[in-house]
Amino acid sequence: DIQMTQSPSSLSASVGDRVTITCRTSHTILTYLNWYQHKPGKAPMLLISAASSLQSGVPSRFSGSGYGTDFTLTISNLQPEDFATYYCQQSYSVPYTFGPGAKLEIK
Amino acid sequence: QVQLVQSGPEVKKPGASVKVSCKASGYTFTSHGVSWVRQAPGQGLEWVGWISGSTGYTNAAQKLQGRVTLTANTSTRTAYMELRSLRSDDTAVYFCARGGQWLPYDAFDVWGQGTMVSVSS
Numbered sequence: 616d617i618q619m620t621q622s623p624s625s626l627s628a629s630v631g632d633r634v635t636i637t638c639r640t641s642h643t644i645l646t647y648l649n650w651y652q653h654k655p656g657k658a659p660m661l662l663i664s665a666a667s668s669l670q671s672g673v674p675s676r677f678s679g680s681g682y683g684t685d686f687t688l689t690i691s692n693l694q695p696e697d698f699a700t701y702y703c704q705q706s707y708s709v710p711y712t713f714g715p716g717a718k719l720e721i722k
Numbered sequence: 723q724v725q726l727v728q729s730g731p732e733v734k735k736p737g738a739s740v741k742v743s744c745k746a747s748g749y750t751f752t753s754h755g756v757s758w759v760r761q762a763p764g765q766g767l768e769w770v771g772w773i774s775g776s777t778g779y780t781n782a783a784q785k786l787q788g789r790v791t792l793t794a795n796t797s798t799r800t801a802y803m804e805l806r807s808l809r810s811d812d813t814a815v816y817f818c819a820r821g822g823q824w825l826p827y828d829a830f831d832v833w834g835q836g837t838m839v840s841v842s843s
Contacts, residue, residue, distance in 0.1 A: 647826065647827055649829040649830070651767075651830070653767070658817055658819075658833035658834065658835055658836055659759075659767065659817070659819075659830070659833055660833070661829055661830055661831045664829035664831075665829070670831065702766065702767055704767070704769075704829075704830075706826050706827055706828055706829060707826060707827070708826055709772075709781050709825055709826055710769055710783045710784065711757070711769040711826070712769065713759075713766055713767040713768065713769070714766070715766050716766045716767075
């Protein structure tokens with residue numbers, strides 16, 4: 616199975632800040648990396664697929680990059696609704712695996 | 723609109739079985755697969771398995787193989803996840819999510835609202 620790590624596991628930021636979350640995989644996954652936003656009591660929401668492809672309806676302040684084993688999710692100009700937990704997920708091979716999550720909190 | 727609607731919460735005893743449904747609407751069911759993902763209390767997301775909406779092919783996480791059965795009824799556009807021999811560590815919210823018609827290389831772009839399955843004696 617492909618192992619996933621994320622850093623930081625939690626972070627505090629203010630509205631208007633720019634934050635970056637890193638995801639690393641134990642094996643190369645080319646660009647088969649997806650990012651999800653998850654709020655308590657809600658279903659996860661797909662933000663970015665294939666490492667950098669922004670989903671329709673997702674604000675352009677979200678961006679993703681990376682290749683191989685190292686990936687980043689960047690959120691610019693943080694908005695109040697962005698405070699949530701963010702998960703990366705590899706879709707290169709089954710079983711699909713998720714990172715442990717990065718919880719973004721308001722400072 | 724495109725949506726997945728899941729069945730309601732379940733409370734089960736250890737050793738019992740549970741079957742969760744996921745009804746799709748707003749898209750061609752047979753053009754996509756459905757994955758199941760669970761989240762135990764205070765934990766992260768865990769992929770349970772996938773079923774093709776067209777062929778019925780399935781692929782399940784090895785740790786659950788032998789206990790989980792994924793099925794789909796194309797006439798009712800409904801996917802099902804049955805989990806048997808329930809244990810306390812199966813307590814989780816179970817989500818269904820729309821994915822690709824084939825594995826791998828897909829992403830989960832539409833999610834059900836989640837079904838809480840509680841296992842307790």
